[in-house]
Amino acid sequence: MHELVGVVVGPEFTRATVQEAVAEALAPFEERWDDDTEEHSGWWDYWAIGGRWTGVWRPDYEAQDDPRNIDRRPCPICGGTGHRPDIGNVNREEYIAWCGGCNGCQGKGHQVKCPTEWVPIEEDVLSVEQLLADASLRVPRRLVLPDAGVLSREDWDGDKSYDWNEHWAHLVRERLAPFRAAKIVSVDVHN
Numbered sequence: 001m002h003e004l005v006g007v008v009v010g011p012e013f014t015r016a017t018v019q020e021a022v023a024e025a026l027a028p029f030e031e032r033w034d035d036d037t038e039e040h041s042g043w044w045d046y047w048a049i050g051g052r053w054t055g056v057w058r059p060d061y062e063a064q065d066d067p068r069n070i071d072r073r074p075c076p077i078c079g080g081t082g083h084r085p086d087i088g089n090v091n092r093e094e095y096i097a098w099c100g101g102c103n104g105c106q107g108k109g110h111q112v113k114c115p116t117e118w119v120p121i122e123e124d125v126l127s128v129e130q131l132l133a134d135a136s137l138r139v140p141r142r143l144v145l146p147d148a149g150v151l152s153r154e155d156w157d158g159d160k161s162y163d164w165n166e167h168w169a170h171l172v173r174e175r176l177a178p179f180r181a182a183k184i185v186s187v188d189v190h191n
């Protein structure tokens with residue numbers, strides 16, 4: 001799954017300069033298999049700043065609707081028409097309601113680029129203060145703090161979902177409070 005992880009870094013970082021600091025903070029948690037102890041450790045095999053969560057802390061923004069994230073080539077599934085006359089024995093109205101007319105481009109004629117190619121969004125490196133000040137902003141499912149401390153929702157209550165949980169949100173905000181002068185990076189972590 002693609003987990004939203006918040007990595008807390010120093011206040012001096014911006015979206016353009018933070019890559020190395022995040023790599024350093026996450027390095028200890030890479031998935032490993034120890035042959036001697038036969039134990040598995042770590043919780044990621046891939047990560048990207050923003051990634052599928054690009055713009056998560058910018059309420060007016062949808063990465064998938066950003067024209068810069070659209071592939072200009074015609075959708076290869078419908079040839080750029082947004083329609084699929086080839087779907088055969090399927091209820092056409094239901095199909096259009098489900099995917100807009102083409103399951104490759106939602107009927108738009110062009111596909112959204114891969115999240116790895118999406119334009120970077122400055123708010124993916126947000127001041128902790130801002131996150132704390134706006135209760136509507138989504139809290140990560142996992143926090144990596146500057147002292148390498150980690151807080152994970154899955155460890156906390158075994159929940160693998162993204163369902164809103166008031167207690168979890170409160171706990172995350174409480175743990176972030178001492179770092180209000182720092183910044184938090186939204187990281188898409190694959191595990």
Ligand SMILES: [Zn+2]
Pocket residue numbers: 075076077078079080081082083102103104105106107108109110
């Ligand atoms: Zn299409």
